[in-house]
Every structure is written in C-alpha cells, then in structure tokens.
Amino acid sequence: MNHDWLMGLLGGGLIGTSAAIFLLVNGKIMGASGLIGGLVDKSGMSNWQERAAWLVGLFAVPAIMTLIWGVKPTNITGNLAVIVAAGLFVGVGTRIANGCTSGHGICGISRLSLRGIVATVFYILAGGLTVVIFKHVLGVI
Amino acid sequence: MRNLAALIAGGLFGAGLLISGMTNTLKVQGWLDVFGQWDPTLAFVMGGGIIPMAIAWALTKNRTPVLGGEFPAKSKPEADKKLIVGSVLFGIGWGLAGLCPGPSIAALSFGGVGGITFVAAMVVGMLLAPKVRALLD
Numbered sequence: 561m562n563h564d565w566l567m568g569l570l571g572g573g574l575i576g577t578s579a580a581i582f583l584l585v586n587g588k589i590m591g592a593s594g595l596i597g598g599l600v601d602k603s604g605m606s607n608w609q610e611r612a613a614w615l616v617g618l619f620a621v622p623a624i625m626t627l628i629w630g631v632k633p634t635n636i637t638g639n640l641a642v643i644v645a646a647g648l649f650v651g652v653g654t655r656i657a658n659g660c661t662s663g664h665g666i667c668g669i670s671r672l673s674l675r676g677i678v679a680t681v682f683y684i685l686a687g688g689l690t691v692v693i694f695k696h697v698l699g700v701i
Numbered sequence: 702m703r704n705l706a707a708l709i710a711g712g713l714f715g716a717g718l719l720i721s722g723m724t725n726t727l728k729v730q731g732w733l734d735v736f737g738q739w740d741p742t743l744a745f746v747m748g749g750g751i752i753p754m755a756i757a758w759a760l761t762k763n764r765t766p767v768l769g770g771e772f773p774a775k776s777k778p779e780a781d782k783k784l785i786v787g788s789v790l791f792g793i794g795w796g797l798a799g800l801c802p803g804p805s806i807a808a809l810s811f812g813g814v815g816g817i818t819f820v821a822a823m824v825v826g827m828l829l830a831p832k833v834r835a836l837l838d
Contacts, residue, residue: 564728565742565745567721567742568721568742568743569745569749570749571716571718571719571721571749572717572721572746572748572750572751573717573750573753574713574714574716574721575713575749575750576753576754577753578710578712578714579750580757581706581710582710583761584760584766584767585766585767586703586766587765587766587768587769587772588773590710590714592714596806596823596827597827597830600827601827601830609703609704610703610704611707614707614708614710617713618711618712618714618807619711619715619807619810620712621713621715621716622715622716622724622808623810623811626811632811634808635727635799636800636808636812636815636819637726637798637815640814640815640818643815643819644818645822646819647794647819647821647822647823647825648794648822648823648825648829649790649826650791650798650823650826651822651823651824651826652787652830652833653787653790653791653794654787654827655826655830655831655834656783657784657786660802661795661802665747665750666747670752670757670758671758673776673778674780675780675784678780678785679784679785682784682785682788682792683788686789686793687733687795687796688735688792688796689792690733690796691734691737692735694796695734
C-alpha cells in the first residue's frame with residue numbers, strides 16, 4: 561500500500577481511538593468545532609476545564625512531536641485574504657451545522673447518524689466544488 | 702480524571718492528525734481535487750477513524766460512561782436547513798484553505814502566520830455564527 565495511505569489509516573486509527581476514549585470515559589462526542597466553539601462563545605462553560613484540557617493536548621502533542629521529529633509542512637497558502645475568508649467560513653459554517661469533520665464525519669457516520677452523513681456529503685461536495693472553482697477556474701489557490 | 706482523559710484524548714487526536722497528514726493542507730485539498738491529482742489519503746483517515754468509533758458506539762449499549770453521566774442520545778434523523786447551509790459554508794472554507802477546526806489547532810505551533818490567522822478568523826466566524834443563524838430562522 562502507498563505509504564501516505566498507510567499513515568492515513570494509522571493516524572485515522574489514532575483519531576478514532578481518541579474519539580472512542582472521549583466517548584467511553586467522558587461520555588461526550590469529540591467534535592472539534594463544538595469543543596472549541598463552546599469556549600469561544602461561552603456556551604460550554606459548564607465543562608470548560610474538560611474542553612481546555614482537550615485543547616491543550618491537541619495543541620501540545622503535535623508541537624512536541626514536531627520539535628522532536630521536525631516540522632511537517634502545512635503548505636498553508638500565503639494569500640492572507642484567502643486564509644481569512646476560509647477561517648470565517650469554517651467558523652460560521654461549523655457552528656451553524658453543529659459539527660465538522662470530527663463530530664459529523666468520524667463520530668456521526670460511525671453511529672450511522674443521518675445528520676452526520678448528510679453534513680459530510682454536503683461539506684465534501686462544497687469543498688470539492690470550491691477547489692475546482694478557485695484552483696482550476698480562477699487560479700487563486 | 703475527566704480533565705486527564707480529555708487531555709489524553711486531545712493529545713491522541715493531535716498525534717493522529719499529524720501522522721495521517723491532515724495538518725498538510727495540500728493533502729486535504731488533494732482529496733477534494735477530483736479534477737486534478739486526486740489524493741485518496743483522507744478516505745483512509747476517515748475509514749481508520751470510523752472503525753474504532755463504530756466499536757465504541759457498540760460498547761455504549763446498556764452502559765454508562767466510565768466517569769459517570771449518560772451517553773449522548775442519537776439526534777433526531779432530521780436534516781434541516783441549518784445543517785445543510787452550515788455544512789456548505791464549512792465546506793467552502795475547508796476547500797479554500799485545506800484546514801478544518803481540529804487540524805488548525807494541531808498545526809498552530811508550526812503553521813506560521815497563516816495558521817494563526819486562520820484560527821483567529823475561525824474564532825471570529827464562531828462568534829458571528831449566531832447572527833448568520835438568525836438569518837436562517
């Protein structure tokens with residue numbers, strides 16, 4: 561198997577395991593946009609410590625890993641206008657849809673949630689169309 | 702204990718995102734780019750993530766979480782306007798930058814100015830979401 565695919569499967573397994581721990585131990589769905597959003601708009605302050613601890617792990621472990629094994633390039637575009645627009649869309653969209661790739665994608669699809677499946681279909685279609693338009697038609701990204 | 706479990710889960714999530722290549726925006730955009738050099742890695746990541754979670758959901762039957770409380774109830778099988786509009790908006794941003802919320806935090810320490818700007822804009826977007834949501838009511 562292609563090395564990148566194998567690493568994808570391995571990394572995905574870790575992602576699923578982390579979500580499984582959060583579900584089985586803490587009893588919560590590990591959705592990144594919900595956990596972050598609840599701190600941002602203060603709607604999730606009742607368990608802010610749990611959210612903050614999760615966020616610290618998510619930030620610190622990749623930071624430590626890259627310190628030890630070197631930085632993996634993110635290849636984020638240098639076009640700040642695109643970055644700002646993208647961040648705004650992701651922030652607004654995930655809060656309105658009540659989930660993102662982790663919550664709707666991993667946690668939703670794995671319990672055959674119709675909402676998770678519908679959300680995943682629509683964000684992949686919208687993302688695919690966006691790449692086609694902005695990369696191949698407009699040449700912005 | 703809840704905080705320790707959350708710290709471990711967040712850390713494993715970050716490690717998984719880094720190892721799988723999901724902090725590399727070109728891999729995400731490569732998956733979305735069906736008319737270019739299509740990169741199927743993200744499908745392996747999703748598949749690898751869904752398998753342990755499917756087992757976890759099966760284990761929740763007739764049990765309660767280790768640290769107490771209740772497991773989250775399955776949402777009603779409704780796909781409303783907010784779910785679809787929100788997911789489309791999210792997908793546009795995801796395609797533009799190749800970042801979603803989890804990887805944006807995982808890459809914050811090494812994503813440079815672009816990575817920090819993305820997270821700042823995402824936070825602003827989250828604060829603006831109630832105003833946009835009101836337009837959909």
